Amino acid sequence: MTSRMIPLHGVMRYAFTSPTAIALLADGRIDADALVSRRLPFADAPLGWTSTVPGEIKTMVHVNE
Amino acid sequence: MKAFLVPAASTGIVADVDPPRPGPGQVVVAVSQVGICGTDVSMFNGDETRIRHARSTHPLRLGHEWNGRVVEIGDEVDAKWLGKRVTGDTMLGCGHCERCLNGRHYLCEERYEIGVRRDWPGALAERLLVPASALYELPDSVTDAMGALVEPGGNAYRSVDAAQVTSDSRLLVLGTGTIGLLCALFAQARGVEVHVLGRDPEALNLARSLGVDGAWTAENLPALRWDAVIEATNASGMPQFAVDVVEPGRRVVLVGIADDPSLIDSRILARKDVTVVGILGASMGIQVTIDAYASGAVDPLPLVSRTIGLDELNDVLTGVIPMKTAGAPKVLVDLGRS
Incomplete structure (x- = not known):
């Protein structure tokens, strides 16, 4: 890192970036829906831990369904 | 010749x-x-x-x-x-x-x-x-x-610059060699509170005579908030030490180079939101160093x-x-x- 002058940034969570992230989602510039690999109703939420699906990225639990 | x-x-x-x-x-x-x-x-x-x-x-x-x-x-x-x-x-x-x-x-x-x-x-x-x-x-x-x-001064100037310290900051410099002490002097010129850590008692006394706010050994280093840490030793364990003691969200600058690989646990960087910057050479700091010596801001x-x-x-x-x-x-x- 020293002899090639490479900075290494540790990133701990979102630190003041939520408004930017919400704006990017609202504009459609980031398609977060593409990352949702499965949707579960609240009653089936335990399946999120006990049953995996191929190509799983993000399981979304709908707490009001 | x-x-x-x-x-x-x-x-x-x-x-x-x-x-x-x-x-x-x-x-x-x-x-x-x-x-x-x-x-x-x-x-x-x-x-x-x-x-x-x-x-x-x-x-x-x-x-x-x-x-x-x-x-x-x-x-x-x-x-x-x-x-x-x-x-x-x-x-x-x-x-x-x-x-x-x-x-x-x-x-x-x-x-x-x-x-x-x-x-x-x-x-x-x-x-x-x-x-x-x-x-x-x-x-x-x-x-x-x-x-x-001038050449070591340029390395020190760039290290202090990369540490992003201001007159509100407290800086810890690891090492009392030429680069470490020059870092202390350039930081002082910015009004930063400067502490150095070293092993050689005579070098620590020299640092005190230069007006640093604290000159410590690893055994008596106080547990203060270090807003930035500049690593200017040749000891392979010190980059990790710098990451361990720096204030979360702040900066570690690496200007010393050890003979052996100096490993850092990158998980700690992520959890502490720390940025580590490497500095090689004086190039972009030469004129600033000449000016600082000429004006007396750094002797x-x-x-x-x-x-x-x-x-x-x-x-x-x-x-x-x-x-x-x-x-x-x-x-x-x-x-x-x-």
């Missing part, structure tokens, strides 16, 4: 060699004073990794912290340089790769480094060949000894332990003459003395 040659590990001789002739765009400098750096010491001692990394071969021609007077100029060089007191950038990029063209010539893959890399003959000689594009003029208020301390001279002739250098590098005096870390070679 006389030059210091390293024909093999831990062996130095003063020999007569052909003086350089300036090619197009180049000048020849009559060298005045040269600082001896940790890089010189490790290359003298035959650190094979470093020599291989530098793509240099024996006999080594060392010396990259220097000043002198331009005595010859080649074709295409502005005649204004003739007779000027100068120092110069160690880093000589190829001038046409992408890095050179966007201001990172000091990271050019094909660069020479005067007295370090790809066998560009160093300043431990009566005459030194330098491209005119690498020259910096020295005002009269910057003495020859100060001129030889590097208390760091000079002794000034020797070229004939005494082998005794210093082999330990017959001690490198340090009363904690002062920097040996200067005066080419006019031998």
Whole structure:
């Protein structure tokens, strides 16, 4: 890192970036829906831990369904 | 002309060699004073990794912290340089790769480094060949000894700059060698609260005499909030120590280079939201350093332990003459003395 002058940034969570992230989602510039690999109703939420699906990225639990 | 040659590990001789002739765009400098750096010491001692990394071969021609007077100029060089007191950038990029063209010539893959890399003959000689594009003029208020301390000063200036400290910050500098103490001085000039950590009691006393706010050993370092930590040692464990003690969300600057790989647990960087920055060379800090020495904002001279002739250098590098005096870390070679 020293002899090639490479900075290494540790990133701990979102630190003041939520408004930017919400704006990017609202504009459609980031398609977060593409990352949702499965949707579960609240009653089936335990399946999120006990049953995996191929190509799983993000399981979304709908707490009001 | 006389030059210091390293024909093999831990062996130095003063020999007569052909003086350089300036090619197009180049000048020849009559060298005045040269600082001896940790890089010189490790290359003298035959650190094979470093020599291989530098793509240099024996006999080594060392010396990259220097000043002198331009005595010859080649074709295409502005005649204004003739007779000027100068120092110069160690880093000589190829001038046409992408890095050179966007201001990172000091990271050019094909660069020479005067007295370090790809066998560009160093300043431990009566005459030194330098491209005119690498020259910096020295005002009269910057003495020859100060001129030889511009290169380490530029490294220190850039390290303090990369630490992003302000007059509200408290900085911890690891190491009391030339770079560590120069970092302390440049940080003081910015009004930063500066503490240093070292092992040598005499060097810690020297740091206190320079007015640092605290000079500590690893055993008595207080548990304060360190807004930035500059690592300027050659101990492979210290970069991780810097990451461990720095305030979360702040910066660690690495300017020291250990002989062995210095590992950092990157999980701690992520959890602490810490940024680690590497600093190589003085290039972008040379003019600022000359200005700081000229104005008196930084006085590097208390760091000079002794000034020797070229004939005494082998005794210093082999330990017959001690490198340090009363904690002062920097040996200067005066080419006019031998």
